[in-house]
Amino acid sequence: MGLEGDLINFDKVSYETFSVCHAENEKKRCPICGSLKTKRKGFSQSVLRTSRGKIFTKIQRYYCHQCHHSFTSQGYNKRRHISEEYKQKIVLDYVLTKSSLSETGFRYNVGRSSILNWMVTISKEYPMINDLPMYQSCHGYVQFDGKFPHINGKKYCLIHSSDAHSNEPVCYSLYENENTESTDKFMRLLKSKYPVSIKGVISDFGKGRCFIKPIESIFPDALHQICIVHYLRYLNLFLPRTRRSQYFLRNKFMKALIRNMLYSPDRSESEFWYLMFEHFIPFFKAEYHKRFIRSITKHYHRLTAFFDDENLRRDNNAVENRNRQLERKLKNMDGFGSVENAKSFLRIWFYYEKKRFEINTE
Secondary structure, eight states: OHHHHHHHTSOHHHHHHHHTTSOTTSOOOOTTTOOSOEEEEEEEEEEEEETTEEEEEEEEEEEETTTOOEEETTBTTOOOSBOHHHHHHHHHHHHHSSOOHHHHHHHHTOOHHHHHHHHHHHHTTSOOGGGSOOSSOOOSEEEEEEEOOEETTEEOEEEEEEETTTOOEEEEEEESSOSHHHHHHHHHHHHHHSSSOOOEEEEOOOGGGTTHHHHHHHOTTSEEEEOHHHHHHHHHHHSOOOTTSTTHHHHHHHHHHHHHHHSOSSHHHHHHHHHHHHHTGGGOOSHHHHHHHHHHHHHHHHHTGGGGOTTSOSOOHHHHHHHHHHHHHHTTTTOBSSHHHHHHHHHHHHHHHHHHHHHHHO
16 A cells, blocks of 8 residues: 555656566556556447558556546547658658648648648757768869748758769758858868868858858868859849840840850860950949959959869859759748758758768769
């Protein structure tokens, strides 16, 4: 009697843990009050949904004479209608395909909130790629880019990096803004994660040129190559292409000079076109011309760093391709409801990106 009185003072978690560890034929302890004054009371029948279809289950029910509650061998108020395997299948269908949350819920006849709750729980079983070792040997050249997912109506910044030669994902991180501070944090994460010293970095300028200073301070000996595909895209965006512009011929001439400068076969020819560009600076009089004059004269060595190292790529198309794959998914999602959901989704998505890379390289 004294022992049972002490057991009644145990906390509920202890009872639930202790009650389910009994063998099938032993006396069941009540998970609510801890009493052994229990008896069998029929069965609880339910339908368990699995990937193989519906399974009809029958579980032994018990009744407690002490607190007058019924429970099963799984515990109190713990009835499963969907197997863990089936939950994982639903979550992976949502994360790894182009299906939206509504489409996935309709396909499997489950609620949207249930999928998100399962995703948070299941994601904890997956390791962060930031903690995983590099699969292939690294040569010291990395590339990174940013993406802007919407979380609860606010734009966040996702920065992720890959090895420039193998395109193996290295690490990623989610920040509230893309600025110098967030880039500095990511560069330090990349430096701690990458197994060898970094010789070259390929990126775009970043929002407000926020990538330049952190790379200079954290990787002072590394070459920084600005992606020329991004730069020419930026050139086409801000230089008018219409024939109705009074500077149409000058715009066309400026584009030709910059393209020749960036796509020259060697450094000497690139410098020739750079001197030609400087010679015609007085010819470019529009305000938007001045933007590119400042950009070229200030960042010419970053736009042409690949001439100094044959192993340094001139673009970050590989990591940009991963960005496009993620974009195809995000455009169907209409953003995330919370930071926790976003982190859970990215944890699973990047894990399978790394697994896909390992499978393709075997």
